[in-house]
Amino acid sequence: MRYGEATVTVVDPRSYMTYQPFLPEAAAGSISPRHVVVPLRRVLPKAEVLTGRVTTIDQDRKVATIAPLVGEAYELPFDYLVIAMGAVSRTFPIPGLAEQGIGMKGIEEAIGLRNHVLEQLDKADSTNDEEVRRKALTFVFVGGGFAGAETIGEVEDMARDAAKYYTNVSREDMRFILVDAADKILPEVGPKLGAYGKEHLESRGVEVYLSTSMDSCVDGHVVLKNGLEVDSSTIVWTAGVKPNPVLSRFGLPLGPRGHVDTQATLQVQGTDYIWAAGDNAQVPDVAARKAGVENAWCPPNAQHALRQARVLGDNVISGIRGFPQKEYAHANKGAVAGLGLHKGVAMIVMGKMKIKLKGRLAWYMHRSYHGFAMPTWNRKIRVFADWTLAVFLKREVVSLGAIETPREEFYEAAKPAPKVAQSAEAQLPPTRAKSEEKAKAS
Known part of the structure; x- marks a missing residue:
């Protein structure tokens, strides 16, 4: 665009973008969490970045209502609008899930999961209560897609390494459980590689239960549909995603699952000034439809989102x-x-040919692809540096659980001292106290 031709305003509740495929490695400590996020103001120097939420959109007046982090909400006019709000965790009304579950959609959750798992090892190592110990060392992961399989694989690796430094905890004491309602895991790479992934996880001691689901997890007591019941302090929920529910308040045409309904040009149906892309958009898969697949839609993954963004920018x-x-x-x-x-596992499509890889070579493909897909050379170099250092240095296995409540210790030190209760004699009026002293002396 020519200089001064337009103003681009980005509204987001966070001041950074998260590269989600690296969240499992961030949770395992293979990559520094800071290197998985990209600060918006740094990479978008020519854009206006507002940290806040869009609460409503008035299409007739072409005005969006912005709720900033602090202060009153205000209106922001626009000529053209891009909806790219992504997705949130898809959950179900399972008793106990909201209180006990840990998601894997943001860097905060990845850091929290890492600290939580290492904290459970600390608890198990320092207690004599066998029930507390068993609950701390049982880890349940719900969802066998990319997020679930990658997260349990990385966390199991981290826990195995960490156990070497504990006197009373070994890998044999831990119990890792993967649950999925489907009849296979990793459906994105095909049935054969999915079966290999299942066999590989089981060879590492992970219990995999397919065609089942979780009925409840109240107070960490996990009840599965197949009748299995376990107590666990760690319940990780990675059972899919859904479009951001706030989309229903914007007056946009939505598909049956809540996605913004778009044309193949990424324009929202029925408009000529609104576009949508990524996980919150229902985009026709033109390539699949040309191949004879009816009603095909682009899957919600980074491969499509990155390429949709380029086309969307040109179309705007x-x-x-x-x-x-x-x-x-x-x-x-x-x-x-x-x-x-x-x-790892990898499936590479080259025309009509599919190349399937597994083991170390697939792992190299995984890291190479996502390493180069990571936005900005600054973050690319930092990620590859983390991986290079890991070749020569041991994995960090320290828990920083207090980072979630950093002011707690200071508050305990600075809070006002409690008032000391005065003795009964000190509470008496002065004249009465003196008379009683004289009486005692006589």
Whole structure:
């Protein structure tokens, strides 16, 4: 665009973007959490970045209502609008899930999971209560897609390494459970590689229960549909995602699952000034439909989102200048998944040929693909530096659980001292106290 041709305003409740495929490695300590996020103001120097939430959109007046972090809400006018709010964890009304579950959609959750797991090892190592110990060393993961399989693989690796430094905890004392309602895990890489992933996790001592679900987890007591009951202090929920529910308040046309309904040009149906892309958009998969797959939609993954963004940017400029819109079409290039250090699966699509890899070579493919897909060279270099240092240095296994409540210790030191209760004699009026002293003396 020409200088001064437009103002680009980005509204987000966080001042950074998270590269979600690296969350499992951040949870395991393979990558520094700071290197998984990209500060918006640094990488978008020519854009206006507002930290807040869009609460309502008035399409008739072309005004969005912004709720900032502090202060009163205000209106922001626009000429063109892009909806890219992503997705949130898809949950179900399971008793105890809201209180006990840990998600894996943000860097905060990845850091929290890492600290929580290491804290459980600390508890198990320092207690004589066998019930508390068993509950602390039982880890339940719900969801066998990319997020669930990668997270349990990375966390199991970290726990195995950490156990070497504990006197009373070994890997044999731990219990890792993976649960999925489907009949296979890692469906994105195909049935054969999914079966390999299941066998690999089981060879590492992970219990995998398919075609089952979790009925409840009140107070950490997990009840599965297949009848299994265990007590666990760690319940990780990775059972899929859904579009951001706030979309229902914007008056936009939505698909059956809550996605913004768009044309192949990424324009929202029925509009010529609103576009949508990524996990919150229902985008027709033109390449799949040309191959004969009816009603195909682009899956919610980074492979499509990154490419949709480029087409969307071009189409917005075309819309401003009155040029025709371009359709988004991308044939699936495959999928890669890491299952811990030096372990992974990969399916690479080259035309009509599918190359399937597993083990260390697939793990290299996983790291290479996501390493180069990471936004900005600053973050690319930092991620590769983390991986290089890990070759020569041991994994850090320290828990920083207090980071979640950093002011607690200071508050305890600075809070006002409690008033000391005065003795009964001190509470008597002066004249009465003196008379009683004389009486005692006589």
